[in-house]
Amino acid sequence: MADFIIKLKPAEPQGRKILETERARSDLNVNQLAHHLLHRDNFLDRQERVLAIIEKNPLFSKTTNLNLSRPERYHVGLARAKEVRRLARREGWSAEDYTMANYLLDEVSPYSLSDSMFTVSLQQQCDEQQRTQWLGKAENWEITGCYAQTELGHGSNVRQIECQARWNPETKDFTIHSPTLTASKWWIGSLGRTADHAVVVAQLLIPSSTGKMQSYGPHQFIVQIRHLQTRKPLNGVAIGDIGPKYGYASMDNGYILFDHFRVPRTSLLAKYSKVDKNGKYTRSQSSATVYGSMTYARAYLIGQAALVLARAVTVAVRYTLIRRQFSDRDSASTNTAEEAVLNYSTVQIRVLPLLATTYALHYTAEMVKDAFQNVRAQIDKDNDFSKLAEMHAMSSGLKSLCTSLAANGIETCRRALGGHGFGGRSGLIPLNANYLNKPTVEGDNWMITQQTASYLIKRMQTCIETPTMTPVDKVDITFLQFLTTSSRRRSLDLIAYGPDDLVAAFQYRASYLAHKAYQLRIMQKFSWNDMLIELHHLSNAHCEFLLVQSFHDALQQPFPPLDAATHRTMQQLFMLFALFTLQDNSSDFIAMEILKPSQLDTLKTEIRQLMQTIRIHAARLVDAWSIPDYLLDSALGRYDGEVYPDLFKSAHERNPLNAEVFNSDYRSEEIIWGEGEEHARRRILALVQGTPSLENTEIGSLKANL
């Protein structure tokens, strides 16, 4: 850089000094809190160890990501994904280490569905012979797979997918076929260019003795789809990448169509469902195991929501502590220094409740993980599936609420960053782009809440119809308590109340709404569609109660323990989360007479005062999340606070657009200075017209490599 630029520093105060000062103001024990949050599975140690290896590899530098074309994002994504696997072998990484590496790299790996849904399906659905044939190859990365369930025309409603697998009695094999365009598998991660195998979900059709085609519903089939050496599709399938998306630039989500594609009888994953050589179908085991993986995926998403939101909040807190703009309007002097924008209540109200939410999400995820382990233990030990229904219902509603909180929270944080929140060095662009499918995947957020609401109505009905029953699950206990409490409302005394009262208020609201839904649906026989909005609200209300309760309970006897100062600040965070959520739903609480309208102003004052206290600890609170700079990838949120030098350096030194000089005269078709008009014309037109896909080579012409 030119001399005069090298010498330039930002105006005082410097970001580094600001963050040092902010950290010094607080007595929160960062290391203790970090360990308290992230001790499970040695997360912090693992992060440090794996990060040290990842950070020093030039292939894993993120600096050019946002400048690359979409195809280049895949090429680089595949190269990185391969390097991560080679590293895993070289370093002897565990599965958790491998997952950590991909987490830090923060790209959706082209191998990711092979490692997850493809391999998990084989683990769960293969019979002994199939395990021997397939599982080792999948786990050892000899084959690359994907999980082909979703179709162009069907996502949520899996039962009505169109892809067929017909039993052929003469040849004793199956024909997999896509009868329509909407039967095309679509969105299939790792399929577009990477995978050579697939677990395909298709409607199992077997002709009866009269010849009439009988459907047995969706089943899973393991099939090879590409030639292992040439990577061309096998005969009878058409495969490709579906094109650019909102995010997931490095991932080749793909489509596949089957044209009377013959596969052996042993393709049907046969642990529970079998078709014998005579075409006879048998099925053991309930769909409970399906519930199991769905529930695990949703539990995972709740924990991820905490870390994702924590990332956005880390950037927002650090930057709004550093950024100064305007002086306090009431200051007497006109020469007053400008205020840190986190001093403004309108910035605090957007950032600090979200900071509190990261902790609520975290403790809820821990609660769900523990519950899930207990449920699994009961199933494995005693074949006792009784707790699975509650687990499924709770994880559905929590998935919906928690991913919405995180997704909405990222954008709220981004807007709180002001102008620089629109820039690439905010660190929030890929975070947002890759996260925004979470409100949709693994059950659309406005659809799966029906499962939670349905369960709650059933439990309420049972409690009402058999009031002397022994409670089967926690929801029963809550509802029985609600039904037997006197009709005098449990109104909230906002002058003298404690955390327990807030939990009770949310519990009451959840029970009240469940009771109301029961009345509408069971007593008044309202149509389900007419109630959908109320059912969604019921699920959210119940899950807000779970969030408040989990946060509250975790602070009763924190483990690992917290010192008094840290515990005190965590309790203030809990109060902020509970009161903010209460305020956000105040019409409910007023309608239920838990809150009086005249208390709304008191609530506002409480929240404002809590925020002023928490603001003092904000820098340390985000430090506790221990998100490394490499993962944040943010000039605004870097640990050392060197915001402006980072912003400037990134633009001045590393921007490929600054590598050329341009011709701005509109009368000339020349774009890059000196390239000539004809050259520019051809070059630009080629960019605009693009490259045709491979002609006919995506329709395989080789036999399966069996």
Add this chain to the structure above:
Amino acid sequence: MADFIIKLKPAEPQGRKILETERARSDLNVNQLAHHLLHRDNFLDRQERVLAIIEKNPLFSKTTNLNLSRPERYHVGLARAKEVRRLARREGWSAEDYTMANYLLDEVSPYSLSDSMFTVSLQQQCDEQQRTQWLGKAENWEITGCYAQTELGHGSNVRQIECQARWNPETKDFTIHSPTLTASKWWIGSLGRTADHAVVVAQLLIPSSTGKMQSYGPHQFIVQIRHLQTRKPLNGVAIGDIGPKYGYASMDNGYILFDHFRVPRTSLLAKYSKVDKNGKYTRSQSSATVYGSMTYARAYLIGQAALVLARAVTVAVRYTLIRRQFSDRDSASTNTAEEAVLNYSTVQIRVLPLLATTYALHYTAEMVKDAFQNVRAQIDKDNDFSKLAEMHAMSSGLKSLCTSLAANGIETCRRALGGHGFGGRSGLIPLNANYLNKPTVEGDNWMITQQTASYLIKRMQTCIETPTMTPVDKVDITFLQFLTTSSRRRSLDLIAYGPDDLVAAFQYRASYLAHKAYQLRIMQKFSWNDMLIELHHLSNAHCEFLLVQSFHDALQQPFPPLDAATHRTMQQLFMLFALFTLQDNSSDFIAMEILKPSQLDTLKTEIRQLMQTIRIHAARLVDAWSIPDYLLDSALGRYDGEVYPDLFKSAHERNPLNAEVFNSDYRSEEIIWGEGEEHARRRILALVQGTPSLENTEIGSLKANL
């Protein structure tokens, strides 16, 4: 495509037939409503005429946009921007035609700040001599400019920008200088690679007779920054593009640093502020003219919000009419056809209130444009600035509310699309990416509401302290009415009420909150910072009243007129907008005793029933917005409903990622099949390391081309 694919059609029912049927169900007069909405400045005719020219030019095809690298987006953006200018010359386009072409192209043109803020500043701030020297060249596109105000360290608080323009008494010229890194101009549209001139906003510093530097605040200077022929920066400036952003991929937002850069005395734009040859400063005219352009920009943003949201809603309505998923849960038969997702109340509640909002935004924008024209006429005719303060206050709060509604609305629509909402062919990716700076630019949405609230408190104070005053503006009339109405609350009778009652309810709420803010600030002397959240809420409440009122008033005597059937549906849309907004703020209305808690269920039922009625007209209501397919650029929202064939074709035929075959073996570093490991290694590393910016050539070494 292979034969078997060519023959494939989506499963029944076909999208085309669905939309035809939907359109046939409604009696809304689309052409009449379209003309009613968009007759101003012959918008519809102009759109049709300009579209015909744009659509047939292969350079303007959007199909590869999302696949290109960031530098390629600029190259193509510049090429298109040049072609649009050449077309404007060839076709003899007016300024409105030229604007329409850029609007349809839907890219932020690298020339756009030259056409807007640069040229407008020259028009407004040049004295006669400067007009002669500069204006023609700007308007004739002989020079390309930008507007360099925002800095790394200052956006909202213009008063404290750091860039300096010091008067040199000996040489009788100015030195423009960036004293710190944070003084770097930043975010400057058209600057990064395109512009050769700039209007630079800098602190005017003139040494007094004692030598002490006196500041006269920010002023505008017209300067050349690049050599016209070579496009290299002049000596003493460093210029570059700031790098990738959330959106605006085709625009070169830039930075510029000045190193003791000398410019002539006549650089200071001198219509109102002058420095004579002796360094004496004079100023005529108030800052009212500055208010004028700021207000115009904000008025423009309100109109834009309507069209932007209309685009997202058009996609959402058409697609959710076509997409089927799940049967009605209460259906007796298991073979029932799947439901259109817009039949679900949980989809309706997300999409239809936003459809109503597009109309509310539109009518409010019309109201603001009319008001702005009246205010300008008063200023031009009578030098009467009395209405400017109210205009400024209203447009600030409306800018905040309306851009938030539109920005949030885009994401709500996207999520309502389910899985395909994450895809590139939703049409919402560039719409969202380019729109999401609107909550921040032209006054951050959480900051400018202070201007509205401040104004409302002043007017309330005036009304209270001089109750017999003659009202100065519409706000006074409202407040005087509030103050003189008996203390009995105007509660809303939800059994028998009309549109007027709803307007009155919103008016009451706005007045109530203004009165409350007056009490806190003026009577109880609350600090401004402690009130910020309430002030923001006050501004939003007042502007929600303006939206409801504008929508209501426009339907009293619609002009151009609407037939009875169309008018009836529009009135239902009004009711939906008003009731939905009421419900969203129900705790306010309950606290003010306009609504009783027991009425909340009635409200829900009303809204649900309104949505069922409006749903019948949804297809025609979005057709009335007349957004051409070329601008929608959406498989999901195309007029003819051919969703699935479009999705498939785009993936199968036009995706550059499908032009190569890849090596998925992690042990091999080869990426493209056949390229070899060494080649891949070098190629990938080059992509990851990027291209260094021009060394030292961005620090100009040539004298200004004066």
